[in-house]
Amino acid sequence: MKFFIDTANIEQIKEAQELGILDGVTTNPSLMAKEGIKGHENIKKHYKKICEIVDGDVSAEVIATDFEGMIKEGEELASLDEQIVVKIPVTRNGIKAIKYLSEKGISTNCTLVFSVGQAILAAKAGASYISPFIGRLDDNSTNGIELIEKIVEIFDYYEYDTEVLAASIRHTMHIVQCAEVGADVVTCPLNAIIGLLKHPLTDIGLENFLKDHKKLNK
Numbered sequence: 001m002k003f004f005i006d007t008a009n010i011e012q013i014k015e016a017q018e019l020g021i022l023d024g025v026t027t028n029p030s031l032m033a034k035e036g037i038k039g040h041e042n043i044k045k046h047y048k049k050i051c052e053i054v055d056g057d058v059s060a061e062v063i064a065t066d067f068e069g070m071i072k073e074g075e076e077l078a079s080l081d082e083q084i085v086v087k088i089p090v091t092r093n094g095i096k097a098i099k100y101l102s103e104k105g106i107s108t109n110c111t112l113v114f115s116v117g118q119a120i121l122a123a124k125a126g127a128s129y130i131s132p133f134i135g136r137l138d139d140n141s142t143n144g145i146e147l148i149e150k151i152v153e154i155f156d157y158y159e160y161d162t163e164v165l166a167a168s169i170r171h172t173m174h175i176v177q178c179a180e181v182g183a184d185v186v187t188c189p190l191n192a193i194i195g196l197l198k199h200p201l202t203d204i205g206l207e208n209f210l211k212d213h214k215k216l217n218k
Helices: 010-019 029-034 040-053 067-078 092-103 116-125 134-139 144-158 172-180 190-195 200-216
Strands: 002-006 024-026 057-061 084-089 108-113 129-132 163-166 185-188
Touching (some): 002 010, 002 190, 010 040, 010 190, 024 185, 040 067, 057 108, 067 084, 067 092, 084 092, 092 108, 092 116, 108 116, 116 129, 116 144, 134 144, 134 172, 172 185, 172 190
Parallel strands (some): 002 024, 024 057, 057 084, 084 108, 129 163, 163 185
């Protein structure tokens, strides 16, 4: 399973990259705004800076909601770097844009997926990734992990090339559960990734080891 970090924070991206497990980055206008990145040109520069740090795919989201606008923005974003994956919402115009861009050889990430039906349409349109938002489903009393499992099963059955990218990860158990049901990718905050390292028995074991080492070297 691939690990993407969901942020526009350069320092967090660098930290995840230095950890040696980072496969890519996802970001969006909200995350850009959180980092104080404003203005069309500054946003493009920020995407390019992210591409210089990581080796894998970098999802960059369109703002337009009309077909022509999505195409224009998508082609502009894709021209920034070969690592860019154009993120497009699963709307009627979004599906049309994904089909168009995919046929042009531009990688796409269909976002805001909340149902199996949406995932199937995106895969049929040629999306490189689909992003089910499992945390938001959980927030609305729906099992997000079950959705991932169903989509993976259907994609495997029909041999779709589209990768299932689990998004809106809330905690470390979401990551583990996504791995258990066969998600191709998880995109999550840095703290959720780092959280996988933590276990009280590891801390206790290391503490005892260091104590014993100290006794032997008195």
